[in-house]
Amino acid sequence: MNAPSRRKFRREGEERRRQDLIDATLDSVAEHGLGGATLRTIALRAGVTAGLIRHYFPGKEDLLQEAYAALMGRMTEQAKAALAMEDASPRQRLAAFVTANLNAPIIDQRVFSLWATFIGRAGAYPTLARAHSEGYLGFRNEVEALVAEVLAAERRKPDPAELRHHAIAINAIIDGLWIEGCLAGEMFSPGELAAIGVKTVEAELGLGPETGGNQ
Amino acid sequence: MNAPSRRKFRREGEERRRQDLIDATLDSVAEHGLGGATLRTIALRAGVTAGLIRHYFPGKEDLLQEAYAALMGRMTEQAKAALAMEDASPRQRLAAFVTANLNAPIIDQRVFSLWATFIGRAGAYPTLARAHSEGYLGFRNEVEALVAEVLAAERRKPDPAELRHHAIAINAIIDGLWIEGCLAGEMFSPGELAAIGVKTVEAELGLGPETGGNQ
DNA sequence: GGCGTTGTTGTGCAAGTGTATAAATAGCCC
DNA sequence: GGGCTATTTATACACTTGCACAACAACGCC
Numbered sequence: 091m092n093a094p095s096r097r098k099f100r101r102e103g104e105e106r107r108r109q110d111l112i113d114a115t116l117d118s119v120a121e122h123g124l125g126g127a128t129l130r131t132i133a134l135r136a137g138v139t140a141g142l143i144r145h146y147f148p149g150k151e152d153l154l155q156e157a158y159a160a161l162m163g164r165m166t167e168q169a170k171a172a173l174a175m176e177d178a179s180p181r182q183r184l185a186a187f188v189t190a191n192l193n194a195p196i197i198d199q200r201v202f203s204l205w206a207t208f209i210g211r212a213g214a215y216p217t218l219a220r221a222h223s224e225g226y227l228g229f230r231n232e233v234e235a236l237v238a239e240v241l242a243a244e245r246r247k248p249d250p251a252e253l254r255h256h257a258i259a260i261n262a263i264i265d266g267l268w269i270e271g272c273l274a275g276e277m278f279s280p281g282e283l284a285a286i287g288v289k290t291v292e293a294e295l296g297l298g299p300e301t302g303g304n305q
Numbered sequence: 306m307n308a309p310s311r312r313k314f315r316r317e318g319e320e321r322r323r324q325d326l327i328d329a330t331l332d333s334v335a336e337h338g339l340g341g342a343t344l345r346t347i348a349l350r351a352g353v354t355a356g357l358i359r360h361y362f363p364g365k366e367d368l369l370q371e372a373y374a375a376l377m378g379r380m381t382e383q384a385k386a387a388l389a390m391e392d393a394s395p396r397q398r399l400a401a402f403v404t405a406n407l408n409a410p411i412i413d414q415r416v417f418s419l420w421a422t423f424i425g426r427a428g429a430y431p432t433l434a435r436a437h438s439e440g441y442l443g444f445r446n447e448v449e450a451l452v453a454e455v456l457a458a459e460r461r462k463p464d465p466a467e468l469r470h471h472a473i474a475i476n477a478i479i480d481g482l483w484i485e486g487c488l489a490g491e492m493f494s495p496g497e498l499a500a501i502g503v504k505t506v507e508a509e510l511g512l513g514p515e516t517g518g519n520q
Numbered sequence: 521g522g523c524g525t526t527g528t529t530g531t532g533c534a535a536g537t538g539t540a541t542a543a544a545t546a547g548c549c550c
Numbered sequence: 551g552g553g554c555t556a557t558t559t560a561t562a563c564a565c566t567t568g569c570a571c572a573a574c575a576a577c578g579c580c
Contacts (some may be wrong), residue, residue, distance in 0.1 A: 101546055101557050123426055125340015129538065139559055140538090150538065199428050206425030211338055212488060213418045223489050258498075259505040262481025269480060270473070273427060274438050283473075290474040293508045316527050316576055344568060354529055355568085365568065522580095529574070537566070544559070550552095 099138070108146050108156075110136045115157040120200045124154070124207055158208050158218065165205070166225050168196055173232060180239035181297065185288045187236060191264050192271060192284040202272035226261070233257045240295060256295060263290050314353075323361050323371075325351045330372040335415045339369070339422055373423045373433065380420070381440050383411055388447060395454035396512065400503045402451060406479050407486060407499040417487035441476070448472045455510060474509050478502060 102110070114136035118127035129150060133140040147153040172190030175183050190196065212219040234257035241248050248256070264287060271283045317325070329351035333342035344365060348355040362368040387405030390398050405411065427434040449472035456463050463471070479502060486498045 096544065096559060099546075099558055104557095107557090121429065123339055123429070125338065128536080130536085141541090141560070142558055144539070145557065203425050203428045206421040209488070210418050210421030210425055213414050214336065214338070219488065223492070226485070226489065255501050255504070258482075258485070258493075259478070259501050262478055262485065262501075262505070263474070264481070265484060266477025266479070266481035267473075270441070270477065273424070273434065274441065277438065278473075286470050286474050286477075289470070290477070290509050293511065294505050296508065311529060311574065314528055314576075319527090322527085343566080345566090356530070356570090357528055359569070360527065523578105524580105525576105525578085527574105527576080529572105531570105531572090533568105533570085535567085535569105538564100540561105540563080542559105542561085544557105546557080547555095549554090 097139070104146070107138075107142075111138075111143060111146060111153065112157045112160050115153055116161060116204060119154075119157065119207055120203050124211070127154075155217070158221065161201075161204050161208070162221055162225050165196075165201065166228060169229060170232060172196075173236070180236065180243045181292075181300075184236050184240050184291065187233075188260075188264060188287045188291050189284040192267055192287045193281075197268060197271040197275065197283070199272050199275070202269070230257045230261050233260050237295065240297070244297070259294050260291050263287060263294070312354075319361075322353075322357075326353075326358060326361060326368065327372045327375050330368055331376060331419060334369075334372065334422055335418050339426070342369075370432070373436065376416075376419050376423070377436055377440050380411075380416065381443060384444060385447060387411075388451070395451065395458045396507075396515075399451050399455050399506065402448075403475075403479060403502045403506050404499040407482055407502045408496075412483060412486040412490065412498070414487050414490070417484070445472045445476050448475050452510065455512070459512070471510060475506050478505050478509070 111132065114132045115127060117135055118131045121127075122131065129140045129143050132153075133143060143150075143153060147156070169191060172187050173183070175186050178186065208218060209222060212222055234253055237256045237260065238248070238253060241253075267283045267287050271278065326347065329347045330342060332350055333346045336342075337346065344355045344358055347368075348358060358365075358368065362371070384406060387402050388398070390401050393401065423433060424437060427437060449468055452471045452475065453463070453468060456468075482498045482502050486493065
């Protein structure tokens with residue numbers, strides 16, 4: 091008989107399906123690149139058939155767009171989570187922030203691949219460039235605020251330009267070390283990048299070696 | 306009549322054709338991404354027909370591989386060219402090196418797009434990851450040598466681990482600022498990134514403000 | 521000048537692409 | 551339990567892709 095049996099399926103909630111499809115998209119892009127992430131590949135990974143995608147997204151372009159937005163959202167969310175620590179000296183919080191950004195899960199080859207793949211198209215898609223700028227500025231402002239606290243605690247009164255330069259530099263230090271950690275993590279011993287990051291950032295701010303402190 | 310006239314063509318030297326095809330490939334990748342760079346697009350840009358590519362490269366994969374190698378070659382060549390300055394103090398040479406790496410033509414959106422697009426696939430193609438590591442290490446070794454000279458001139462005797470950390474940090478500073486300059490150059494005033502870079506690098510090395518000097 | 525070599529063109533093809541749409545069925549309401 | 555509806559499958563289609571190959575013509579050699 092071989093009745094042309096159709097595949098069984100379950101109806102999922104809309105939000106759940108969209109998330110699954112976006113996750114499958116990011117997985118596919120990370121694995122096969124932007125060009126290699128086909129609707130069929132994505133659908134397969136999400137456990138549905140390709141046609142379904144059209145039911146949730148007007149076209150492939152839109153799916154990729156939303157996937158990128160989701161990626162950026164998670165990245166900034168994680169980065170900001172590293173700022174949480176409440177009761178600690180500004181200097182300790184800064185060190186903790188740098189350290190968090192230079193260890194798993196932020197140091198992660200898959201996320202880096204995704205970031206590079208998407209940002210590589212920023213030249214052609216101003217949308218991506220703008221998304222980057224916004225994320226970057228958000229991150230930098232957080233850094234700047236933290237730097238202001240640190241310097242205030244040291245009784246120093248930096249002018250705005252100085253503050254801005256510090257934030258730009260610290261951001262660059264974190265970004266540069268992040269890239270190396272993601273691309274060639276095995277080249278560094280565990281914690282080495284974070285240690286270098288903290289030391290470099292403190293040097294940039296002109297903080298002397300940690301005094302036994304104010305406890 | 307309309308004789309099915311064939312297109313006129315010229316026979317080019319092998320090396321010339323290969324270079325043209327590689328350049329056309331890089332242009333196509335920069336413009337359309339890895340997936341959008343089709344053999345026909347590349348051939349069009351190179352001023353030949355698609356079939357010819359097969360005469361010079363076994364397959365598309367090989368062409369892309371060679372194009373990436375060419376890109377890396379040019380990047381490291383440019384970066385090292387910034388080290389040329391012969392008669393100058395080590396500290397001045399370091400500053401010149403940093404400055405050169407944070408201005409055109411090294412700060413360039415097209416080159417950045419290419420770099421990001423290719424490196425985004427490093428997770429899947431170990432060849433790319435290895436090429437990056439080699440380029441990175443080469444660059445870092447240059448930095449390390451320069452740092453050694455600078456510190457020697459300051460009569461400081463750093464141990465190897467210290468030297469290594471300085472090189473990693475300085476490399477990260479340059480990379481991080483390079484990315485921002487390429488992605489959002491209009492966010493910074495001309496020369497600002499270079500100025501920040503030099504200042505941050507000198508802080509990292511613990512160099513005091515420039516003394517009137519030894520002249 | 522003719523001729524052979526081979527760089528170059530043009531066409532063909534199977535596989536895979538995104539999109540459109542019809543058919544089916546899972547799950548909710550009564 | 552029996553329909554209703556909208557999620558999901560499945561198929562079709564026009565198009566593009568990388569690659570193969572046969573025909574052609576530019577150029578060096580005699």
